[in-house]
């Protein structure tokens with residue numbers, strides 16, 4: 001492993017994240033109040049890009065099913081949320097047979113996803129050199 005420049009500090013304002021690709025690795029670089037962190041940019045559930053999610057303090061919320069990961073450690077803090085009630089509301093104006101079929105389809109998806117494990121993501125050492133963000137990859 002070696003320190004490699006991945007971005008300029010000005011490219012990632014506080015409270016935001018950026019996806020970068022270095023040495024065949026996809027990284028999510030996060031700026032938490034002026035401190036930068038780097039974790040793998042593939043969710044430990046179903047590989048969504050975490051950089052496209054939300055940053056809540058030091059937690060990254062996955063854009064697909066809302067698993068949360070600590071940007072300091074890469075550890076999973078909470079698993080996916082599969083909200084069938086919210087999906088059902090989206091079809092509330094549809095005919096009964098459509099609601100029934102869609103409900104059955106999403107219940108099947110939720111059942112299939114319930115057995116998928118969610119893993120921690122790797123965390124990488126970050127150093128700042130002037131305006132450069134360096135990551136040990």
Ligand code: FES
Nearest residue numbers: 043045046062065
């Ligand atoms: S892909 Fe991230 S929680 Fe499902």
